[in-house]
Each structure stands twice: as structure tokens, then as C-alpha cells.
Amino acid sequence: MTALTADQIARVKATAPVFAEHGTTITKHFYQRMFNAHPELKNIFNQTHQKSGSQPETLARAVYAYAANIDNLGALGGAVTHIAHKHASLNIRPEHYPIVGRHLLGAVVDVLGEAVDQPTLDAWAVAYEQLANIMIGAEAKLYEAASWSGFRPFKVMRKQVESDEITSFYLAPADGASAGGFEPGQYVSVTRYVDQLGVDQPRQYSLSDAPHGRWLRISVKREDGRADTQPGHVSNILHADVEEGTIVHVSAPMGEFTLDRKKSTPVVLMSGGVGITPMTSMLATLLAERSERKIAFVHACRNGRVHAFKDWLRRSAAEHPNLKRVVFYEAVGADDRAGVDYDFEGRLDIGRVEADVMLPDADYYLCGPVAFMRAQREALVARGVDPACIHTEIFGSGML
Known part of the structure; x- marks a missing residue:
């Protein structure tokens, strides 16, 4: 692998503002360019996200972050891990990276034209090769540890x-x-x-x-x-x-948002809407292992009609003294029973249940809409919870 020179690092870092301003235009053109040349790759990429523009925006942000931190790649550690898991789940392989690189650099030339000179393009080619090798290495470890290969x-x-x-x-x-x-x-x-x-x-x-x-x-x-x-x-x-x-x-299971099963300290599982799904896996695992850890399961949804696993959660709380269930319904339905189906009306408010969720040395796992997780994280940090003890999962591709 060719190493970046000091001049090339400076050139890549200097173009970070270009991706801040024109990144989405470049990445939208990149995807069109690549799919025209390799229509078979449409089977890998979420075409709904292509139409909505969310995938090009995600890629533009990733490229900007890489350029801005080209001299401090350690700052990208968490993002690299997250994307590697997403890629491995989608069966992204080393042979895909040269295709992406060729069309990404081609899109830069197509969009920016003479505004970008050849030495800067050469710097980006080396930078992309560096990033590709980082991702390929991270994904290789995931494939090696996976239960099976491919689909x-x-x-x-x-x-x-x-x-x-x-x-x-x-x-x-x-x-x-x-x-x-x-x-x-x-x-x-x-x-x-x-x-x-x-x-x-x-x-x-x-x-x-x-x-x-x-x-x-x-x-x-x-x-x-x-x-x-x-x-x-x-x-x-x-x-x-x-x-x-x-x-x-x-595909084989992937994802870095996982329950730390080695700990014996309390666990607080907080979810909104369909974010309940990984939480049921975490809770079911703790119960199957007969864990004695103190557990709080806090869920928020619109009403009982959309509340998945409602009966299972109620039974589990009744059968396990170490489990506390707290449920918020934003718009209580006519058939919803207070104290049975739900506990509080309105949106999840930690201030109303501090005794149940503010547990010493607890780890907090959050999953749901981004605004929901942001609000809960801010509320926890404001109450003195160490950010390192707050773990979040965001549904989405995160794909380079």
C-alpha cells in the first residue's frame, strides 16, 4: 500500500470543506455513475435510500469525516467498526472497493472539473486506497468470526x-x-x-x-x-x-450494539417503537441465563395496538423479581389498561421514573428514532450518567 506523503495529507485535508459544500452532489452522481457501469450492484445497495437521498448524504458525511481526520484516523475508530459490520452484513467484498474508488474519483472530476488539480486527485486516490485497506481488514476479521459466509x-x-x-x-x-x-x-x-x-x-x-x-x-x-x-x-x-x-x-449476524454479558451490574433497556426488537433479545438472553442483574425495561410507543411483545413483557416482569417494566403510551387507546398494558401516558420522561432507571453503575442501551435516543441520552447525561455507559443503535445502512 502506498503511504500518503505530508503534501498529500495536506491536500486531502484541505478539500474537506469541498465535501462539506458539494459532497452530496458528488455522491449522488457517483451512485448514478457506478450503477450505470455495474447494474448488478443495485442488488447490494438500498434503492429506496438512493431515491430519498439518504444514502448519498450518508456517504458524503463519511467522506467529509475521513478527509477532515486524515491526519488522525484514530478519531474514526467507532465509525469504521460500525460501517464494517454493516458492510459484512451486506456481503461487501474486497473486489467491490476498486469499483467504488474508480467511480467516486470519477464523480469528483465530473462534478468539480478544473476546480480540482491532478496532484489533489492523486492524493485522494492514495487516501481512498488507504481507507479501502482499513475497511477490508476490519471486514475480514468479521467474516472469519461469522457463523457462515454470504447469504x-x-x-x-x-x-x-x-x-x-x-x-x-x-x-x-x-x-x-x-x-x-x-x-x-x-x-x-x-x-x-x-x-x-x-x-x-x-x-x-x-x-x-x-x-x-x-x-x-x-x-x-x-x-x-x-x-x-x-x-x-x-x-x-x-x-x-x-x-x-x-x-x-x-446473512450471518453482525453489529457492535451488543449486550455486555460479562458484567453483573444493572442493565437499563430503553426503546421507542420498533426499537424494542434488539431489547427483547437482550432481555430474553438475561432471563434465559437466569441473570441476577437488576434490569429495567423502559419502552415508549403510541398505544397498545402497536405495542409488540406486550404480554410477554408483562409475564416476564411478574415472574422475575429483578425485572422492572416501565411502559409509556403517547396516545392511550380505549382498550388500553393502566397498570396492565402501560404505566404512564405521554412521551417517555426519565424524570417520572428516576427511581427505576437511575441505577448505580448501570449500563444503558437505547434504540429507537434518532430524536428519541438523543433526548434520552441528554436526559441521562444531565443526571450524571457517564456517556461511556450509554450505548445506542441507529437503524440505517451507514454504508460507504
Whole structure:
């Protein structure tokens, strides 16, 4: 690998503001350019995120962060780990990186033209090679540790409606072998062919049960779409068309948002909406291991109709003295029972349940909409919780 010179480092760092200003224009053109030359790669990239612009924006932010920290790559450690897990879940391989690099640099030339000189392009070529090697190395370790390689056929052995929006799919290996292990909090990618797009599409779903080797369970929210968002292609296919007996193709579990099972200190699991899915895996694991750790399970959703795992959570709290359940309903329904289905009306407010969630030496796991997690994190930090004890999961591709 060619090392960056001091001059090249300075050139890359100096162009960081260019990506701050023009990055999304460059990355949108990059994806169009690459897909025109390699349409088969549409099977890897989320085409809904392409249309919405969220994927180009994510890439533009990643490129900017890399350029701005080119002389201090240690600052990117967490981002590299996060993206490596996403890539490994999507079966991104070393041979994909030269394609991406060629078209990304080509897009820079197409968009910026004479505004970027050849020495700067040469610097970026070396910088990209450096980044590609970092990612390839990180992903190689994940592939080596994975339970299987690529996408493996699983049969839907059970389909269970959990709420008006969420349905669980119990997936058993089609060959009858073990489903393998995973860490609670991890996710898998599932691929389905989407007629409207004419390509296979992968989507990542958190595992929602404890690891035991017999099956993997994913619990999928049906994304109906709103005025500002498209309906979810794959989630709707899974809900409407995938029945018991269907074969789906699944990647090995990945993800760095995982429960620390070695600790004996308290655990606080806080979720909003479909963010409950990795939390059920964490809680089910703690209960299966007969953990004596003090556990608080705090969940917020609109009402009982969309509250997945409601009965299981209530039973679990009744059967395990070390588990405290706290549920907030934003808009209580006519059939929702206070003290049975939910505990508080309104949005999750830590100030109303401090005695249950502010536990000494606890680790806090947050999952849900970004605004939800930001609010809860700020509330915890304001009450003196060490940020290092707050762990978050954001649903999304994060793909370079």
C-alpha cells in the first residue's frame, strides 16, 4: 500500500470543506455513475435510500469525516467498526472497493472539473486506497468470526403477528443444521426480490430472541409510508407475501450494539417503537441465563395496538423479581389498561421514573428514532450518567 506523503495529507485535508459544500452532489452522481457501469450492484445497495437521498448524504458525511481526520484516523475508530459490520452484513467484498474508488474519483472530476488539480486527485486516490485497506481488514476479521459466509437459505418455520405493525418471522436453516450463535443486539440482512425495482434488495433486521441455535427470529415493522417517505418495499413483501415454508436468504449476524454479558451490574433497556426488537433479545438472553442483574425495561410507543411483545413483557416482569417494566403510551387507546398494558401516558420522561432507571453503575442501551435516543441520552447525561455507559443503535445502512 502506498503511504500518503505530508503534501498529500495536506491536500486531502484541505478539500474537506469541498465535501462539506458539494459532497452530496458528488455522491449522488457517483451512485448514478457506478450503477450505470455495474447494474448488478443495485442488488447490494438500498434503492429506496438512493431515491430519498439518504444514502448519498450518508456517504458524503463519511467522506467529509475521513478527509477532515486524515491526519488522525484514530478519531474514526467507532465509525469504521460500525460501517464494517454493516458492510459484512451486506456481503461487501474486497473486489467491490476498486469499483467504488474508480467511480467516486470519477464523480469528483465530473462534478468539480478544473476546480480540482491532478496532484489533489492523486492524493485522494492514495487516501481512498488507504481507507479501502482499513475497511477490508476490519471486514475480514468479521467474516472469519461469522457463523457462515454470504447469504444462507432459511425456511420460515413460524410467522407471528406481534402488533398492528410488527410481525415476527422464525427462521430455521433450510439444511436442518444449527442456526448458529450471535450476540444479543445484533442484526441480520434478509434479501427479497422487489418487482417494482427489478432487483434483489437486502434489509437489515435486529434479532429479537435469545441465541439458542434452533432458529433466528426477526420482528419486522411494516413501513406503510407517509407523506414524506416511501412505503417499505421489503417490509411489505415480508408481511404480505412471505408465509410459513417460504425460503429467505439471510446473512450471518453482525453489529457492535451488543449486550455486555460479562458484567453483573444493572442493565437499563430503553426503546421507542420498533426499537424494542434488539431489547427483547437482550432481555430474553438475561432471563434465559437466569441473570441476577437488576434490569429495567423502559419502552415508549403510541398505544397498545402497536405495542409488540406486550404480554410477554408483562409475564416476564411478574415472574422475575429483578425485572422492572416501565411502559409509556403517547396516545392511550380505549382498550388500553393502566397498570396492565402501560404505566404512564405521554412521551417517555426519565424524570417520572428516576427511581427505576437511575441505577448505580448501570449500563444503558437505547434504540429507537434518532430524536428519541438523543433526548434520552441528554436526559441521562444531565443526571450524571457517564456517556461511556450509554450505548445506542441507529437503524440505517451507514454504508460507504
